Amino acid sequence: MRLYLKFLSIHFRSAMTYRASFFLSCLGQVLITTNVFLSVVFLMERFDSIGGYTLPQLSLCYAVILAGTSLAECFARGLDAFGRILSQAQFDRLMLRPRPLLFQVLCQDMKPAMFARVLQAAVMLMWAIGSGAVAWTPQKALVLTLMILCGAGVFFGVFLINACVTFFTLEHIEALNIFMDGPREYGKYPFGIYGKPVLLILTFLVPLALVQHWPLQFLFGRGPGWYGLLPLAALLFLIPCGLLWRVGVRHYRSTGS
Amino acid sequence: MIEMKGISKTYRVRRREAGLGNAFKSLFSRDYTEIPALRDMTFTVPDGQILGYIGPNGAGKSTTIKILSGILRPDSGVCRVDGLVPWENRKEHVARLGVVFGQRSQLWWDVPVRESFDLLRDIYRVPEPTYRENLDRLTALLELGDLLKTPARMLSLGQRMRCEIAAALLHGPKVLFLDEPTIGLDAVSKLKVREFILEQNRLCGTTVLLTTHDMQDIDALCSRVLLIGKGQLLLDGDTAQIRAMAGEDLSTEEAVADLYRRFGI
Amino acid sequence: MRQYWSFFKMRLMAGLQYRSAALAGMSTQFVWGGMEILLYRAFWLEHPERFPMGMEALSSYIWLQQAFLTLFALWNWEHDILESVKTGAVSYELLRPTDIYSMWMARSVANRLARAALRMVPVLVVSSLLPSPWGLRLPASPAAFGVFLLSAVLMVLVVCAYSLLVYALTFYLTDPNGLMVLSVACADLLGGAIVPLPFLPDGLRQFAQLTPFGSMQNVPLRLFTEDIPLSQAPAVMGLQVFWIVTLITAGYLLTQKGLRRAVILGG
Numbered sequence: 001m002r003l004y005l006k007f008l009s010i011h012f013r014s015a016m017t018y019r020a021s022f023f024l025s026c027l028g029q030v031l032i033t034t035n036v037f038l039s040v041v042f043l044m045e046r047f048d049s050i051g052g053y054t055l056p057q058l059s060l061c062y063a064v065i066l067a068g069t070s071l072a073e074c075f076a077r078g079l080d081a082f083g084r085i086l087s088q089a090q091f092d093r094l095m096l097r098p099r100p101l102l103f104q105v106l107c108q109d110m111k112p113a114m115f116a117r118v119l120q121a122a123v124m125l126m127w128a129i130g131s132g133a134v135a136w137t138p139q140k141a142l143v144l145t146l147m148i149l150c151g152a153g154v155f156f157g158v159f160l161i162n163a164c165v166t167f168f169t170l171e172h173i174e175a176l177n178i179f180m181d182g183p184r185e186y187g188k189y190p191f192g193i194y195g196k197p198v199l200l201i202l203t204f205l206v207p208l209a210l211v212q213h214w215p216l217q218f219l220f221g222r223g224p225g226w227y228g229l230l231p232l233a234a235l236l237f238l239i240p241c242g243l244l245w246r247v248g249v250r251h252y253r254s255t256g257s
Numbered sequence: 258m259i260e261m262k263g264i265s266k267t268y269r270v271r272r273r274e275a276g277l278g279n280a281f282k283s284l285f286s287r288d289y290t291e292i293p294a295l296r297d298m299t300f301t302v303p304d305g306q307i308l309g310y311i312g313p314n315g316a317g318k319s320t321t322i323k324i325l326s327g328i329l330r331p332d333s334g335v336c337r338v339d340g341l342v343p344w345e346n347r348k349e350h351v352a353r354l355g356v357v358f359g360q361r362s363q364l365w366w367d368v369p370v371r372e373s374f375d376l377l378r379d380i381y382r383v384p385e386p387t388y389r390e391n392l393d394r395l396t397a398l399l400e401l402g403d404l405l406k407t408p409a410r411m412l413s414l415g416q417r418m419r420c421e422i423a424a425a426l427l428h429g430p431k432v433l434f435l436d437e438p439t440i441g442l443d444a445v446s447k448l449k450v451r452e453f454i455l456e457q458n459r460l461c462g463t464t465v466l467l468t469t470h471d472m473q474d475i476d477a478l479c480s481r482v483l484l485i486g487k488g489q490l491l492l493d494g495d496t497a498q499i500r501a502m503a504g505e506d507l508s509t510e511e512a513v514a515d516l517y518r519r520f521g522i
Numbered sequence: 523m524r525q526y527w528s529f530f531k532m533r534l535m536a537g538l539q540y541r542s543a544a545l546a547g548m549s550t551q552f553v554w555g556g557m558e559i560l561l562y563r564a565f566w567l568e569h570p571e572r573f574p575m576g577m578e579a580l581s582s583y584i585w586l587q588q589a590f591l592t593l594f595a596l597w598n599w600e601h602d603i604l605e606s607v608k609t610g611a612v613s614y615e616l617l618r619p620t621d622i623y624s625m626w627m628a629r630s631v632a633n634r635l636a637r638a639a640l641r642m643v644p645v646l647v648v649s650s651l652l653p654s655p656w657g658l659r660l661p662a663s664p665a666a667f668g669v670f671l672l673s674a675v676l677m678v679l680v681v682c683a684y685s686l687l688v689y690a691l692t693f694y695l696t697d698p699n700g701l702m703v704l705s706v707a708c709a710d711l712l713g714g715a716i717v718p719l720p721f722l723p724d725g726l727r728q729f730a731q732l733t734p735f736g737s738m739q740n741v742p743l744r745l746f747t748e749d750i751p752l753s754q755a756p757a758v759m760g761l762q763v764f765w766i767v768t769l770i771t772a773g774y775l776l777t778q779k780g781l782r783r784a785v786i787l788g789g
Binding site for chain 1: 269
Binding site for chain 1: 547549550553554557560561563564565568569572574696697699700703704706707710711716717721722723
């Protein structure tokens with residue numbers, strides 16, 4: 001952990017050597033997601049509500065997804081850029097160091113500019129809380145925390161799968177963006193809005209609905225309390241992801257490509 | 258001690274013709290071409306030896322290095338470095354190993370070299386007194402001095418290579434792999450690097466395995482040379498033997514070129 | 523003129539070679555389009571009376587947007603050009619007997635066409651097979667289709683002229699990234715990428731239509747879906763022409779001045 005923090009500080013300082021581009025890239029990241037949220041604002045201006053959700057509730061919904069993706073993108077950047085790590089033979093170098101490989105990949109690259117989005121998510125969350133999107137209780141606060149952390153966990157799993165596929169294909173597969181960029185874009189509404197098939201896929205296949213749609217039902221007083229514990233179940237997704245990683249490393253060991 | 262016994266490795270390369278139709282076809286049926294990289298490679302390196310490992314491009318040099326450093330698992334054969342199987346005991350093995358790739362850097366680009374070193378100390382869990390001692394010694398021998406405060410991206414190639422070598426030795430490895438450490442260096446830097454390798458070997462008894470295309474490196478450093486070609490060991494001896502085999506009084510460079518031709522590699 | 527044409531052809535051929543990238547891109551475009559439509563479907567089922575355009579028109583709008591994404595997306599910058607201006611290597615271009623601004627224009631248009639040509643066909647084919655009102659439908663009148671094609675040509679020119687203005691401004695800026703980031707954000711918001719312009723609140727909508735961003739994808743896509751009636755076509759296309767002339771004039775003058783500066787500074 002201490003080592004991880006050291007790496008974090010190195011990446012921060014590297015980013016700071018090019019201060020102007022660091023702030024511009026922060027600005028760029030925030031503008032993109034602000035636009036996504038503005039689309040919600042404009043549609044709510046016209047339609048007032050959708051599926052019974054109000055604008056503050058949707059703000060809360062998007063803040064959760066935004067915080068989750070940004071945390072994952074900041075800390076699992078090494079997995080996102082894994083094609084580069086492989087093609088520049090950095091992975092060979094990591095294998096020459098006496099530490100777990102996945103840990104080292106995570107240390108290899110981080111994206112501090114993503115913190116700008118975490119900040120943005122915090123602002124949206126505070127606004128939502130202030131506008132009375134939810135009748136707050138300690139349990140609900142806990143569920144919200146779980147949603148963000150487990151959300152980051154599920155996104156981490158998605159990034160991990162992306163990296164594992166890269167072991168075999170050696171190049172980034174654009175189709176995987178569906179699960180990497182897609183949720184950040186479409187997580188602005190609870191996934192139930194998109195209809196049953198989408199909700200089923202995101203519940204059982206890539207369990208993003210377990211950190212967003214279902215626990216939101218509990219927060220908004222539309223579902224039973226156990227929905228609030230579903231974010232923990234979403235973490236089961238990490239088991240197959242972890243196994244796939246092992247398969248990938250084995251494959252790399254035997255082909256060396 | 259490094260032992261390799263009957264190591265073989267074959268790469269399976271997927272063959273794919275250009276074109277959309279073929280890309281589609283390859284989804285269903287795949288053609289593989291088998292490329293043998295190493296065939297029945299056997300040799301032993303005693304502790305404290307400086308071994309030159311030479312051969313033309315594609316002979317299997319880097320495959321050997323990768324197997325010995327645990328990156329690659331061979332198809333068959335036995336390999337032990339100080340009693341450990343590299344690809345099975347990766348972490349224990351690499352903790353005692355230093356590797357320098359002449360063409361790649363292990364320093365972090367934007368931070369001062371000294372910080373990269375501190376980070377390596379933490380990665381390898383080197384105790385502080387040992388680290389200080391090693392760092393002081395390496396700084397003196399490699400004349401690092403002010404370089405430590407410079408970000409790696411601002412170093413010249415020669416300066417960077419000296420820092421790379423220091424980085425590989427901070428944890429006091431017993432075995433050092435050098436993959437073309439003098440490539441692209443100017444004459445002064447080359448001499449410095451060679452001098453240092455000899456010094457390190459003499460003082461610490463570090464076993465060194467050196468791959469290079471620069472025969473002057475071999476002349477200056479190696480007490481023993483392995484010549485490989487097409488994945489097989491062709492010759493095991495010293496530079497004098499190579500010259501003797503080639504006959505006449507050729508330089509090592511010419512003698513090796515002559516041997517490549519004679520073995521048809 | 524002939525040299526521009528051959529340059530154009532070269533670019534087109536080069537772009538056509540990235541087949542696997544194009545194939546992969548298409549799969550994501552189906553999903554993006556599908557998700558957009560599912561989203562608006564929810565709004566449409568709940569509040570059909572507050573919909574500013576028909577669902578069928580909206581579906582066509584979304585599918586066309588996906589199909590032509592690389593044609594009008596402002597983030598499709600020519601990084602080679604930016605790089606050559608930033609490093610000053612651009613002054614070597616003066617050695618060639620061509621006008622640099624027209625060269626950039628030919629290159630931008632060619633690259634956009636090449637990228638779009640590959641991606642659009644499958645999206646157009648599949649989406650037109652979807653049941654009504656979720657699929658792509660041709661406009662009722664051939665006239666509407668005609669003005670669509672014409673305004674699409676104008677759109678490409680607006681987008682390219684805007685990009686070229688950014689490249690020209692790079693002569694005077696230390697870091698063009700800020701300008702690029704802002705441009706993309708404005709184009710997303712005011713150009714109808716994040717929501718089609720009819721869905722924007724009053725005031726903002728009228729403002730957006732007058733900006734150069736409103737003369738990009740907004741015009742041809744809405745002419746195609748007949749959301750903008752044929753009678754208004756001359757007005758909106760006139761505005762497109764106005765922006766083309768303005769942006770090209772500004773970009774051309776700034777490029778000439780910037781080039782002189784670069785030569786004096788010694789590149």
